[in-house]
Amino acid sequence: VKLLTLARDLQRRRGRERQRRFVAEGVRTVEALLASPLAVTGLVTTAGARADARAAALLHEAAARGLPVAEVTDAEFASASDTDTPQGVLAIAAIPERSLAAPSGGGRYLLLDALQDPGNVGTVIRTAAAFGVTATLALPGTVDLWNAKVVRSAMGTLFTHRALAVGWEEASAFLAAHDVALWAADREGDPLAVAATAAPARLALAVGNEGAGLSPPVVAAAARRVTIPMAPAVESLNVAVASGILLYALRPA
């Protein structure tokens, strides 16, 4: 029951910050967590969950590794769950201490400028991991990276990809110190295909809030603004889609 109480407490950002822990929910996400280097505190499950072979295997592995597993009722599980149709498996783990990693040779960084939708942020992190981005920097105003929906949407990539929250001063000082060029994705800028011919070896891309776009300091600091050309009738692309196109088109040579 202690694990259940902890899982409930971790539903709120304040609880996660106090406990330095987060919740990963669902069979696939917990599988990815157990395969990652993160320190797992324990699992919470229901009697019904073991009917699923994959969930049963996961719980077997957790037990074999000596991890505490609390079995609770469906109603108790639902009280800690973030999903409408819980699979009956969640794990609690320590939020990793991450720092900015200097580029070795070339490198790509992604800056999230006040992205608020947790599903979008998780999908952006999954995309950044797929393209071998060195680190994803969540600037102030961005949803907490360890929010349950971010964790779920990242499909396990948050456990290994270096994603971390940093202030703008720290982020811009880091980029300057390591000679990383900052480009900003904006509605008005150089067409991506033109910019792509001149992508430097060390490049950081800033993508903005779904509604408001980029914040003024980020735009002011950007060496270049880049636009994905699109039909004029369409207001914008989804930020995860835009991030994927930018990371693909500006991938290191």
Next chain:
Amino acid sequence: VKLLTLARDLQRRRGRERQRRFVAEGVRTVEALLASPLAVTGLVTTAGARADARAAALLHEAAARGLPVAEVTDAEFASASDTDTPQGVLAIAAIPERSLAAPSGGGRYLLLDALQDPGNVGTVIRTAAAFGVTATLALPGTVDLWNAKVVRSAMGTLFTHRALAVGWEEASAFLAAHDVALWAADREGDPLAVAATAAPARLALAVGNEGAGLSPPVVAAAARRVTIPMAPAVESLNVAVASGILLYALRPA
């Protein structure tokens, strides 16, 4: 109250198929609907909605156009709403009769092969519209295009972009008749950058189900399989992200 009953009935696919109507919810989506050529049946709103200036302007415009507007209680509105935090504005409109459009000169088509997540499908449609795709074809097994969450995620683009459900026989006959090459996005295939150098003027791209991938007839019919190279530890990209990258990289010259 009749409009409310109708809106409730349209929450289910069977209701939409019987009535040939759908629900668009939220201020921005209803704005886009009113700006589109679709035939609007009427609006449902709450007394509180008018406190928002944009919603008030929208309701004013609807009234000026002689559209029926039903004002209901918050609880009644919630019973027809698809969102957790309703804005108190929805509209009912006729599902447009759409047919496959032959390419004039070059063209791009997108085939959705049993995509089941409505948020993903809406985002894919928004992406296809942004890249000027001629038509998006929802193959069998794909979620209903007029599902409220698809409508919302498409951010208004579903009202103007030619997205329609078609059977595989019809789709493949159309592609053959118009000399449109079919390429399939697959985990194993030619690297996208290689394929992009040989993209034909008339091209259809098939993207598959989030879990199961492409269906066997689609793979069998594809002239080419194309892969977006990614880090081996990441299982896949989100289907909307992958669609965006493919449509960008394979855009007409």
